[in-house]
Amino acid sequence: MKIALISTGEEILAGDIVDTNSAWLAEQLHEHGLKLAWHVTVGDDMASLLDAFSLAAERSDFCIVNGGLGPTTDDLSAEAAATWLGEGMRELPEWRDKLEQYYAKLNRVMPASNIKQAMIPESAQMIDNPVGTACGFAIQHDNCQLMFTPGVPHEFKRMIHDQVIPTLLQHAQQQAPSLHRWLTIGLSESLLADLLDDLPLPSGCTLGYRSSQPTIEVKLSVPSDVSEEQLSTVKQGINQRLGGYVFVDAKLSLAAHIQQLMLARGVKLATAESCTGGMIADWLVHEAGSSAYFERGYVTYSNEAKQQDLAVPETVLAQYGAVSAEVAAAMACGASVNANTDFALATSGIAGPSGDTPNKPVGTVAFALKTPTGVYQQLLKLPNRGRTMIRKQAAAIALDMLRRYLTGVDVLADYSGVSEMKQEFIAN
Structure with missing residues (x-):
């Protein structure tokens, strides 16, 4: 079964906005064993829309048309569909009632332009939009069904989930892989x-x-x-x-997986970050429910902050330097003590582009995991793919250390493209 996508909007072609809907749709279809055969983006003009509809009908069994269902004059998708089919438009009384009730709840009079959002081609079948003012619709041309959806992301996603994907699966010629x-x-x-x-x-x-x-x-x-x-x-x-x-072995983020493991054990976590600058904590709290195990996070960028907030001894900083396994271990221990947690993660490194030394080039990052049985610490040389990627990889490795401990796998791993400068475990 061939599925096409037509994205509409001058703002997409001009680069004013990023078309996130198309990437999301492709991913959702893939989740259900379906895939896009092709995708085209056209502007808000009648000729381009008519050409795109004709191309879709020639190449596809189904086509999703996204955007152009708003109340303004440049929203042409419904009018273009009627023109392409050689028919007029009809008003949906139930949708007009919905619009009027919506504005009445806001104590406002519905603008006359919104009536346009209740108009669909004469032969079209309505596709409900439970979270917006623009109704969707489906039309048939030869052997292709075109389904029209609004461009507002949360409206588009709801309609795809509730109505479009079920329709596609129902018409699939064989069970999706x-x-x-x-x-x-x-x-x-x-x-x-x-x-x-x-x-x-x-x-x-x-x-x-x-x-x-x-x-x-x-x-x-x-x-x-x-x-x-x-x-x-x-x-x-x-x-x-x-x-x-x-x-x-499922579609789950590293942070979400760690959350599951931590909650199953009923234990608490703190973080102490230097080069990652709060990225680890950000990934953790992105998951709803993280407050049940994540106690607090420290961002201690300077040596003074490491001493004041985490009680890292000045002698350790002076002897080993801020980017060292020893300092990372002291940061993790300090965070665990301050927050009264079972576990603590710490990072300190050189994300670049400057700050490197002959012995510690850009990409050198120290990690530590404080556990109930002791501290795992390591100094690694990450590939220098830029400051952002170094920070992301460092945050991921830190979380992976915790994941490995919680699942009984060797905590100090061999990562592709990463050089081990120092790795050790110090028992309590």
């Missing part, structure tokens, strides 16, 4: 390929990789005719080959 995921950290795409490419797969199964540094996703697409026994064998083989580099 299932998709299985493994999220990894610490291995490059080439190393993952070396580990998995010779794995025997049942007919029709395919392996794919998606890099979203610092993590990489491994995806296994499985046709509906593959037996459960065959699938189990393949999944077992992938798990064995990837080992501790897999942090979750």
Whole structure:
């Protein structure tokens, strides 16, 4: 089944806004074993829209048209659809009532221009929009069904989830293949390929990789005719080959996985960050419910802050320098004591572009994990892919240390492209 997407809007073509809807839609379709055959973006003009509709009808079984359903004169999608079909427009009384009730609740008179949002082509079928003022609609041309949706992201996503995807799945000629995921950290795409490419797969199964540094996703697409026994064998083989580099075998973030592990244990965490500047804490609190285990986070950028807030001894700073495994360990211990937590993570490093020394180049980062049994500390040399990527990779490695401890995997790992300058465990 071929699915197309037409994105409309001069603001997209001009670069005024980023078309996030298309990327999100492609991802959602892929989740359900579907995919876009092609995607085109056109401006808000009649000729471009008519050309795009004709192209969609020639190439696709289904086409999602996104945008152009607003009340202003440059919102042309409904009018263009009627023109393309050679028919007029009709008003939806129920949608006009909804609009009038909406404005009445606001104690406002509905602008006359909003009536346009209750108008659809004569032969169209309405697609409900429960969270906005623009109704969607579907039309049929030859063997292609076109479904029109508003461009407002939260309205678009709701309609795709509730109505468009169910329609696509209902019309799929065969059961969509299932998709299985493994999220990894610490291995490059080439190393993952070396580990998995010779794995025997049942007919029709395919392996794919998606890099979203610092993590990489491994995806296994499985046709509906593959037996459960065959699938189990393949999944077992992938798990064995990837080992501790897999942090979750589902679509779940590293922070969300850590949250699950921490809540299951009923333990608390604090963070002490220098080069990552609060990034670890930000990732953790992005997950709803993190307050149940994440106690507090310190950002101690200067030596004075490390001493004052975390009680890092001045002698340790003077002897080893701020970017050292010893200072990171002292930061983690100080955070754990201050916050009264079971665990604490600490980072201190040189994210660049300056601040490096001959012995500690840009990308040198110290890590420490304070646990109930002792402190894991390491000094690593990360690849210099720019300041932002160094900070992201450092935050990911710190969280991975905690993840490894909680899952019983070696905490001090060998990461692809990363040099170990020092790694040790100091027991209590």
